[in-house]
Amino acid sequence: KNEFHRDTWIEVDLDAIQYNISQLAGQLKQDTVIMAVVKANAYGHGYLEVAEAALEAGAEWLAVAFLDEALFLRKHGFTAPILVLGAARPDDAGLAAAHGIRLTVFSADWIRSAREFLEADVLHIHLKIDTGMGRLGFTDQNGLADAEAFASDDSLINIEGAFTHFATADEPDRTYADQQHERFLEFLDVFQQKPPMIHASNSAGAFLRDNSAFNAVRFGISMYGLVPSGDIRHEMPAPLKPALSMYTKMVQVKKLKQGEKVSYGATYTAGQDEWIATLPIGYADGWIRQMQGFEVLAGEHRAEIIGRVCMDQCMIRLPFEMQEGSVVTLVGEVLNDRILLDDIAAHNGTIHYESACLLTARVPRMYRKNGVIKKVFNHLN
Numbered sequence: 001k002n003e004f005h006r007d008t009w010i011e012v013d014l015d016a017i018q019y020n021i022s023q024l025a026g027q028l029k030q031d032t033v034i035m036a037v038v039k040a041n042a043y044g045h046g047y048l049e050v051a052e053a054a055l056e057a058g059a060e061w062l063a064v065a066f067l068d069e070a071l072f073l074r075k076h077g078f079t080a081p082i083l084v085l086g087a088a089r090p091d092d093a094g095l096a097a098a099h100g101i102r103l104t105v106f107s108a109d110w111i112r113s114a115r116e117f118l119e120a121d122v123l124h125i126h127l128k129i130d131t132g133m134g135r136l137g138f139t140d141q142n143g144l145a146d147a148e149a150f151a152s153d154d155s156l157i158n159i160e161g162a163f164t165h166f167a168t169a170d171e172p173d174r175t176y177a178d179q180q181h182e183r184f185l186e187f188l189d190v191f192q193q194k195p196p197m198i199h200a201s202n203s204a205g206a207f208l209r210d211n212s213a214f215n216a217v218r219f220g221i222s223m224y225g226l227v228p229s230g231d232i233r234h235e236m237p238a239p240l241k242p243a244l245s246m247y248t249k250m251v252q253v254k255k256l257k258q259g260e261k262v263s264y265g266a267t268y269t270a271g272q273d274e275w276i277a278t279l280p281i282g283y284a285d286g287w288i289r290q291m292q293g294f295e296v297l298a299g300e301h302r303a304e305i306i307g308r309v310c311m312d313q314c315m316i317r318l319p320f321e322m323q324e325g326s327v328v329t330l331v332g333e334v335l336n337d338r339i340l341l342d343d344i345a346a347h348n349g350t351i352h353y354e355s356a357c358l359l360t361a362r363v364p365r366m367y368r369k370n371g372v373i374k375k376v377f378n379h380l381n
């Protein structure tokens with residue numbers, strides 16, 4: 001039985017994941033394929049349980065950043081098509097083909113090199129076009145034409161898809177994304193034979209843009225119930241349910257006398273006699289040092305993180321004496337107060353994508369389905 005022995009844990013509500021997917025499906029043209037983006041440990045939520053819940057809820061593909069993530073999913077029994085969104089080595093083309101893993105290709109030379117490593121299994125590739133993200137993709141039409149010509153002559157290479165990625169789909173001003181959309185259509189006209197799968201949108205594009213020219217979307221952040229950015233929160237066509245919450249418990253509660261110190265560097269001095277609790281979570285869990293000064297919920301009361309955050313622990317100032325073992329909500333709702341990943345991100349001057357991904361494997365994940373905890377994943381046992 002997978003259990004854990006430290007009172008800090010993440011709870012992932014799989015019903016929320018499934019709800020969010022159904023909310024998206026309701027917005028899309030019939031038969032649009034939903035690719036569940038589960039890269040980076042499913043944005044910190046846990047590869048395996050999220051992938052399973054997403055596929056059960058109607059996502060038909062999985063998408064990851066790197067080949068190792070796809071191989072990991074295959075090793076754990078996932079048979080759905082998987083697209084690697086990032087670069088793979090040409091030498092690994094045979095390995096990917098053998099596992100039905102789709103690779104992203106952005107140069108004809110890559111295909112020529114990869115061809116040497118194909119023997120029996122067909123490699124399915126999605127040609128990525130850089131229409132303005134400036135990250136990965138063909139940047140000129142001749143290169144794309146060259147790649148298509150080479151691949152279409154080869155029975156072991158199947159051009160299954162073409163895609164692009166928006167840099168600003170989560171911004172109110174549509175200008176740049178519209179330009180990317182137009183440039184993508186121009187590149188698509190280069191194909192002698194248009195690939196069967198054409199996709200462009202991430203979560204923001206999927207909810208806010210017209211995807212009728214395409215037949216798949218790559219659904220990441222909003223599958224986890226997070227609005228891509230605050231700037232377009234008011235434009236979102238369907239409500240979402242955040243899937244992740246995180247809790248810990250007070251392992252020690254003590255009264256500090258005025259003038260006494262807390263944590264490394266003794267940088268915090270009690271301004272008066274104060275009740276202090278120690279929490280078993282620190283920066284090695286992704287609860288980074290910048291979290292100093294952030295307020296968590298001790299029971300239903302706001303409590304500030306005081307003194308330096310340690311590798312495995314941190315301290316909070318309580319409004320009054322509380323019982324050791326009391327639950328502290330780090331992300332989640334308590335009565336009529338709540339702490340969101342957005343709040344953590346804002347405190348750290350970042351975005352919730354990063355705050356979620358930083359939650360390390362050391363934090364056990366509990367998975368709730370139909371209201372009950374159905375699985376506990378502790379990577380240490």
Ligand SMILES: Cc1ncc(COP(=O)(O)O)c(CNc2conc2O)c1O
Pocket residue numbers: 037085165201202203204218219220221222228353
């Ligand atoms: C190519 C590609 N498609 C789809 C997605 C999903 O986007 P969403 O989570 O906004 O729905 C991403 C996310 N990539 C990143 C998200 O944050 N940083 C990234 O590089 C991506 O890189």
